[in-house]
Amino acid sequence: MRQSRLFTKARREAPTGEVAKNAQLLVRAGYIHKEMAGVYDFLPLGLRTLHKIIGIIREEMNAIGGEEVLLTTLQNPEIWKKSGRWDDTVVDVWFKTYLKNGGELGLGNTHEEPLAALMTEHISSYKDLPRYIYQFQNKFRNETRAKSGIMRTREFIMKDLYSFSKDADSHKEYYEKVAIAYENIFKRVGIGDKTYRTFASGGSFSKYSHEYQTVCDAGEDTIYIDVSKKLALNKEVYDDSEVYATSGITKENLKEEKAIEVGNIFTLGTKFSDALGLSYKNAEGKATSVYMGSYGIGPARLMGTIVELLSDEKGLVWPESVAPFSIHLVSLGKSGDDISKIADALYEDFVKTGVEVLYDDRDMSVGQKFTESDLLGIPKRIVVGRDAIATGTFEVCERANGEVVKKLRTELLA
């Protein structure tokens, strides 16, 4: 993409009042725009990165048998009344609204109820199980206090996977598969070494659930890590003696850290299938409740976590896997001169070979181009300058570590 065609502009300063590092950098670099507290738009560069993250999650979900759907945001209260979760005192993050005829509606904050209701039409026999259904869908949560930039927002895309199994044993088996898929995801987006499977309270569904917590000072949660076991405990279960027996963690070895919850996996059991009438006939012809699990990841929060963890004083730093472009091609020529002709040709070559390249073809000062390039955080920068004419070489700079090498055109395209 030609940068002259990119409508967003990088800015020197972050807006007043935006304190979170992730939002400061993403706003300055033109990846996102704040509409209001806890509500952010994704602009072209930000959307590309978000889509890269979503793509990685999708691959991992498909690899463990996930089938993708897209359920609605508008929610029918009748379904939620069956599980008791329409009540504002039970779920306090509802956004509710009205139909023209006065009927009440909700904006979905999660999708256990509608999906369980939907699956009653498709699951009737043990032969129909297991099923694994997931989506990337806009959730609405009326948080009392939005904070931390894109980490806790009132409207956000969530990947939510729901598993429908015959019984607790087959559920447990799949639950562990999801855990591995999650670990793959966090590894692939570049935060694997700082992300811990963490025991947390399970709510009313099961004794414990698991969170994936990424160690980071910007995090809202406090966890206790057993480094050798690569496991952790959320502070909320720290004083629960049973968790140590369950997890095999010993209290003495724990290290306290701040962390960001980047994912969670829950055992739901039959709570929702009982409430919504989701059952199947087993081999003996007996009606049996479907055993459910739910598994969430917030792609935007994951994006914010990557920013918090990997960016530096110059700006964003993306791993190749989630960068909006692989290469930032920066021309130091002026439109029409020899340098920019070489840059144009190189750009066309990259486009032809399918390389994702952002081409800074704008007429502006060198310093400004480099500073903006650093801010955008694209993994590799290729500079077309006087060397391109003098020696036919191009400077290639790694954003992450600043390493610079000179390469010939043929080496770049190889």
Add this chain to the structure above:
RNA sequence: CGGGCCGGAGUAUGCCGGUAGUACAUCUGCUUUGGGAGCAGACAGACCGAGUUCAAUUCUCGGCGGCCCGACCA
């Protein structure tokens, strides 16, 4: 939801109960081009409402909005 701070050109800020100043950005012109260039000129601003006052951007109250701390996070 409790507490605190804040609200002015596109962005960031200084001063101020009496003509809203500056920097950056933007536009025009000339020069400049390997780390946010220079000169000249131009465009552009007080969240809303009430009160006090001869006079309110400034003081007071209320609303709305933003950020932070805490609580909450099914």
